[in-house]
Amino acid sequence: MSAPGRTLAAKPTRLRLRVRGAVQGVGFRPYVHGLATRHQLGGFVANDADGVLIEVEGDEVAAFVAALPQQTPPLARIDDIAVEPIAADAGTGFRIAESVSGRVTTRIVPDAATCAACLAELFDPNSRFHLYPFVNCTHCGPRFTIAERLPYDRACTSMKRFPMCEACRSDYEDPAGRRFHAEAISCPRCGPRLSHGLDDIAAALADGRIVAIKGLGGYQLLCDARDERAVQRLRARKQRDGKPFAVMLATADAAIEMAEIDTAERALLEQVARPIVLLRSRQRVAPSIAPGLAKIGVMLPAAPLHHLIFHALEARRAAADPAWALVCTSANPSGEPLLTDNAEALADLADIADLIVTHDRDIVIRADDSVLAVVAGVPRFIRRARGYVPEPIRLTCAMPPILAVGAQLKATVTVTRGDEAFVSQHLGDLDTAAAIRFFEETIAHLTSILDVEPVAIAHDLHPDMASTRFAQAYGLPTLPVQHHHAHAASVMAEHGVTSPALALVLDGHGYGSDAGAWGGELLSCDGAVFQRLGHLAPLKMPGGDRAAREPWRMAASVLHDFGRGDEIGRRFAAQPQSRNILMLLDRADAPVTTSAGRLFDAVAGLLGVTTMQSYEGEAAMKLEALVREPATLERGWTIVDGVLSLRPLLAHLIARNLDAVQAAGLFHGTLSAACVDWIAAASRATGIGTVVLSGGCFLNAHLAEQIMRGCRSAGLDPLLPRRLPPNDGGLSLGQAWVAGLQLNEEHMVSGGTV
Known part of the structure; x- marks a missing residue:
């Protein structure tokens, strides 16, 4: 928070304060009203394009300024308070004024789970909100997903179609109440309604049927x-x-019965964002929930409707029965984006759900559930969406307004505004027309609510990605950014790293500067420039991209590399192509990759853990699930001219015929130790001690923790992303950061200003 720009007189009579940050839709104006009233001040408070504008007049204005940031509402985030003395006004009393329009520089806050006070009202028979599935106040409820534009007033949300009843209007206008200017306020008399009763929903679930419900973001x-x-x-x-x-x-107590959970994990589970948290399973749910995995994703209710469903189910539970547990997953046909429209849901979910529960409050922008895990003692994102978006990431310098469009998988987009970067919610994979429409809708919504007109668009180097084609057709100057450079830059932007840094990027696939298939890269990054210092030893990819879906092919590549191609047909007899794959591997022009993801696939295939993948990362996740204790094979790797080879380890795994648990532990431990050795050698050669770690493989907790620990032991400063995922979900921020630095440098060279 900045200090006031001018020294205040000993006893100023009227002050103007401009408060910037996440201060709309969080009860900030009612808070200011109460504070000003306690200090017996006159004046007003209003939302405006910059945030909140306050004018106060009276003897205790200095005390008001000192107290303002001390006890703000729980969802508020103050970035800056600017204060200036102004001429006195003859008016008396303090009021909440009408919002002031203009070019927007403020922001909306994420959706927030039902607060304790609303939850108490939800189950209080004497409350007019008793069993009302849309109860909310200034401290909780939907925000981002119902906001059409800023400032955050009811008329700018999807609640505008619901005129307040007399009781809600009274609450809305009561300065002493919790719903004073709560923009989403409603009750059973005037608000949204469910299409089905809670008893119908509970009966369907108890009968083993599948129910679709309209949640906060879809x-x-x-x-x-x-x-x-x-x-x-x-x-x-x-x-x-x-x-x-x-x-x-x-x-959370029920979660303890379902999974192993420590203090940090419980705190994360109970965050107001209500994310899905990965926890070690006690195997007390249906085996098909997370087949072959050691962890399950657990979440707590995020909306009143969730609480009401459990309440209705509880009435059907016998005393000796375990607590209810519900699968909760996105309602969308395979490969399509999350559904939000009632008519589309009724049509598209008819063959999936036995009961479809709609309501008449529109979802303006869809947002899936966020997913996190505690890794190296700190919460880390796997998927960032509802509950966290659109909180910005503060940058170390102001950027021109840039749109960055990410990649093809786990897509996000980023919009910069001054020294803030706004990364969108998780958008999924851009493989269908519907997914691309969602991608385009998100860009339009994000630029609209931020009131930003980009001057350039950053994208991946890969020429065939849907995001690249979109960027090239957008009509703005384009700035291509290499995939793994963007991964590294994302972490540097988040952590405010402005000096040179090493970057270890362990990923599935990225289009290299040489048009090759990169994925296990050691880089040196300095500003908008990077240098490839080394990479993992290349492996052939028989069948090209098909090898990424069929780990047995990568295993066959390793066997072929060791001159054991004759074993392929016997090991993988169940695969029809196993007898012909030698022809692909013998070709001089067979595609090769340095991908760490494909190395995981190869080991999973060799161990028989996974030969065919039904979803991205399945082989690596199942291999990770087998690890009990990572171990290191002495001399299990070599580093020659910057190329890290795990060939000694692979030879050991093939020759010793270890069981899968031993082999998985040895692979993880040896790969981690090899990477630390690789980084340390690069640090000695370059004199750089900061190391950023990124790429989808860093979702692997064993790998991340081992490499972090090893780097620290080597005297290095390792940095993992904390506010974005290490996978492609963080890529758009890195693209925006590199593009912004490039444009800033160009302006400096030309003598212009940003």
Whole structure:
């Protein structure tokens, strides 16, 4: 927070304060009203394009200024308070004034889970909000997902179609109440309504049926998480073979019964954002929830409707029965974006859900559930969306307004505004027309609510990505950024690293500067420039991209590399192409990759853990799940001219025929130790001690923790992303950062200003 720009007189009579940050839609104006009233001040408070504008007059204005940032509402975030004396006004009393329009520089806050006070009212028979599934106040409820534009007033949200009843209007206008200027206020008399009763929903779930409900950011599918037949039906209807489902539980205490949970994980689970948190499973749900994995995603109720469903189910539970657990997953046909429209949901979910529960409050922008895990003692994102978006990332310098469009998988977009970067919610993979429409809708919505007109667009180097084609057709100057450079730059931008840094990027696939398939890269990054210092030893990819979906092919590549191609047909007899793959591997022009992801696939294939993947990362996740204790094979790697080879380790795994648990532990431990050795050698050669770690492989907790620990032991400063995922979900921030630095440098060279 900045200090006032001018020294105040000993006893100024009137002050103007401009408060910037996340201060709209969080009860900030009522808070200011109460504070000014306690100090017996006159004046007003209003939302405006910059945030909140305050004028106060009276003897205690200095005390008011000192107290203002001390006890703000729980969802408020103050970035800056600017104060200036102004001429006195003859008016008396303090009021909340009408919002002032203009070019927007403020922001909206994320959606927030039901607060304790609203929850108490929800189950209080004497409250007019009793069992009302849309209860909210200034401290909780939807924000981002119902906001059409700023300033955050009811007329700018999807609640504008619901005129307040007399009781809600009275609450809205009561300065002493919790709903004073709560823009989403409503009650059973005047607000949104569910299409079905809670008893109908509970009866369907208890009967083993699948229920679709309209949540905060989109439709969700629910079923009994302990009923294997129900979970199997959901998998079959949703065409989701093995990808894990999240489980929703009523309370954190119920989560303790379901999974191993430490203090940090419980705190994360109970955050107001209500994310899905990966926890080590106690195996007390249906086996098909997370087949072959050691962890399950657990979440607590995020909206009043979730609480009411558990309340209705509880009435059907016998005393000796375990607490209810519900599968809670995105309601969308396979490969399509999350559904938000009622008519589309009724049509598209008819073959998936047995009961579809709609309501008449529109979702303006869809947002899936966020997913996190505690890694190296700190919460880390796997997917960033509802509850966290659109909180900005503060940059070390102001940037021109840039739109960065990410890559193809786990897409996000980033918009810069001054020294802030706004990274969108997780958008999914841009593989369908509907997904690309969602991508375009998100760009339009984000630039609109931020009131930003980009001057340039940053994109991936890959020429065939949907995001690249969009950028090239957008009509603005384009700035291509290499995939792994963007991964590294994302972490540097988040942590405010402005000096040179080393970057270890362990990823699945990225288009290299030489048009090759990169994915295990050691880089040196300095500003907008990077140098490739080294890479993992290349492996052939028989069948090209198909090898990324079929780990047995990468295993065959390793066997071929060791002159054991004759074993391929026997090891992988179940694969029809195994007898012909030698022809692909013998070709001089066979595609090769330095990908760390493909190395994980190769080991999973060799160990028989996974030969065919039903979802991205399945092989690596199942390999990680086997690890009990990482171990290191002495001399299990070589580093020659910057190329890190795990060939000695692979030879050991093939020759010793270890069981999968031993082999998985040895692979993880040796790869981690090899990477630390690789980084330390580069640090000695360059004199650089800061190391950023990124790429999808750093979702692997064993790998991340081992490499972080090893780097610190070597005297290095390792940095993992904390506010974005290490996978492609963080890529757009890195693109924006590199593009912004390039444009800033060009302006400096030309003598211009940004």
